[in-house]
Amino acid sequence: MKAVRVREFGDVDTPAIEEVAAPTAGPGEVLVRIRATAVNFVDILVIGGKYQFLPPRPFTPGKGPAGEVITLGEGVSDLRVGDRVLAMAEQDGYGEMVAVRQEQCYRLPEAMTFLEAASMSLVYDTAWFALRERGRIKPGDVVFVMGAAGGVGFAAVQLAKAMGARVIAGISGPGREGALAQVGVDGIVDLSMPDLRNSLRARIHELTEGRGADIILDPLGGDCFDAAVRALAWCGRLVVIGFAAGRIPEIRVNYILLKNIEITGLQISDYRKRRPELVAECFAEVFHFYETGQVRPQPATTFTLDRFAEALASIRDRTAKGRLVLLQD
Known part of the structure; x- marks a missing residue:
């Protein structure tokens, strides 16, 4: 079969497509014919040797593909060929x-396409864990999602609304509202406004009658984190998801004490390894929200497998718009 292979860590054009032996389904495993795989920023980190979990080389990158089961390994009882x-x-x-x-495979709703499934992979589960597990969301909470036009951010906005929260979306500049206006956000905040440290808190307080945000999701870090901490409500929870802005921030812990706030982190891969039953709960609810029309992935741009480097480069260079997916017949 054809697969992208990483033999040496490097830039997005370092890997190459090779002919390799097809894998086999071992005990408790299934063999899946891949139809769609999302292209993610984390793939760039893995290819570059900068991710916290690195497989031995050579390896094939790419997380969370969608496809159909073609072979069952010994002892598999939860899935069938053709699922x-x-x-x-x-x-x-x-x-x-x-x-x-088998426990890492989740049957798709009948109406969900492989393209939609791949588009939701890694972003809707990350957003779900940030809200349900780390943020302990409750109906009526005010949730402020920074980077709301991005993959995880857009997923978080939809999920938080479906979970009964009041949602404020943070965007990186005017004109990036896009599909956010169509999913019923309760307010939009421009993170490029001057004096963000003070102006963000003022804007969040303006939108919440002086209360602040109960939950803040932060995939950005840097100055946005510094400002967001000040916009938390009493007993608020800030969930660190990443550092897309570049700088890993620091905080004086006395501020956490004075406001009774929590700052927590989310690293989704560990949940798949340590808490597979919770991941199953996650996808059951996400797929339920899909079937009831409460969440829908953004339209994706598709690439063939041989154009993987082009897709990765557009993410690296920040020219990508929406989700990118490698689509196979």
Whole structure:
């Protein structure tokens, strides 16, 4: 079969497509023919050798592909040949087939396409864990999502609304509202406004009658984190998801004490390894929200497998708009 192979860590054009032996389904595993795989920023980190979990080389990158089950390994009882699944594999998504543990495969709703499933992979589960597990969301909470026009941010906005929250979306500049206006956000904040440290708190207080945000999701870090901490309500929770702005911020812990606030982090891969039953709960609810029309992934731009480097480069260079997916016949 064809697969993208990383033999040396480097830039997005370092890997190459090679002919490799097809994997086999071991005990408790299924073999999935891949139909769609999202292209993610984390793939660039893995290819560059900068991610916290690095497989031995050579390897095939790509997380969370969607496809159909074609072979069952010994002892598999929960799936059948022909089942359409989202396979939350940590690698091997940039290939034609992948062997995955049966408990890491989630049957797709009948109406969900492989393209939609791949578009939701890694972003809706990350957003769900940030809200449900780390943020302990409750109906009526005020949720402020920074980077709301991005993959995780857009997913978080939809999920928070479906979970009964009041949602404020943070965007990186005027004109980036896009689809956010169509999903019923309760307010939009421009994170490019001057004096963000003070102006962000003032704007959030203006939108919440002086209360502040109960939950803030931060995939940005840097100055946005510094300002967001000040916009938390009493007993608020800020969930650190990433550092897309570049700088890893620091905080004086006396501020956490004075406002009774919590700052917590989310690293989604560990949940797949340590709490698979909670991941199953996550996808059950996300797919329920999809079936009831409460969440829909953004339209995706598709690439063939041989254009993987082009797709990765557009993410690296910040020219990508919406989700990018490698689509296979």
